Amino acid sequence: AQSVTQLDSQVPVFEEAPVELRCNYSSSVSVYLFWYVQYPNQGLQLLLKYLSGSTLVKGINGFEAEFNKSQTSFHLRKPSVHISDTAEYFCAVSVTGGGNKLTFGTGTQLKVEL
Amino acid sequence: EAGVVQSPRYKIIEKKQPVAFWCNPISGHNTLYWYLQNLGQGPELLIRYENEEAVDDSQLPKDRFSAERLKGVDSTLKIQPAELGDSAVYLCASSLGRRGRDADTQYFGPGTRLTVL
Known part of the structure; x- marks a missing residue:
């Protein structure tokens, strides 16, 4: 079975600073990887996803992530954060033949401070 | 285009009572998911x-x-009877559901926050 680990439960950062949210996964078969964002009292919104091809994936709101197969990682980055980026970020994985079932990590709370 | 609609947004009930949640997916989406999200956890x-x-x-x-x-459109999730441990957010999501596609984007509703007293 597949699993996702988000080691950082909270990441504080000052506005306009860069940020990296870490995600590691475990799976015995090929994977698809996703990052979702959840604002307070809202559902999850897709930031970006990796299916195949280029390992650097660009998403909405200036976020990008890089798939590293050897390190089984899919870290999320943004070169300059804004106060409005404060939210919970979830990494998720699905596997080929898995019926589009998403397995989520426990989430990372990004808090952007002035 | 309307997103995934869920109701109610909030529900407070006493334990042992029944409760139901409703979800209307995005038009044309064949696949519908129900997720449970406990506090501080992923769905x-x-x-x-x-x-x-x-x-x-x-x-x-x-x-x-x-x-x-x-009829393959809207969906209802029911709990009967509810227990204290059922307090959580119940999320509904939908996707196009194209055959053989394991990475269709799932679109989430805002969720129903259930509190069981």
Whole structure:
């Protein structure tokens, strides 16, 4: 079975600073990887996803992530954060033949401070 | 285009009472998912529908939880009777459901926050 680990439960950062949210996964078969964002009292919104091809994936709101197969990682980055980026970020994985079932990590709370 | 609609947004009940949640997916989306999200955790899949058929309900506690998706459009998730540990957010999501696609984007509703007293 597949699993996702988000080691950082909270990441504080000052506005306009860069940020990296870490995600590691475990799976015995090929994977698809996703990052979702959840604002307070809202559902999850897709930031970006990796299916195949280029390992650097660009998403909405200036976020990008890089798939590293050897390190089984899919870290999320943004070169300059804004106060409005404060939210919970979830990494998720699905596997080929898995019926589009998403397995989520426990989430990372990004808090952007002035 | 309207997103995934869920109601109610909030529900407070006493333990042992029944409760139901409703979800209307994005028009044209064949696949519908119900997730449970406990505080401080990521969502966990409860059940997945392909049209009217429940194709994955392995994580649904069938002794007290039930779901239906009549006519392959909107869906209802029910808990009877509710327990204290059922307090959580119940999320509904939908996707196009193209055959063989394991990475269709799932679009989430705002969720129903259930509090069991």
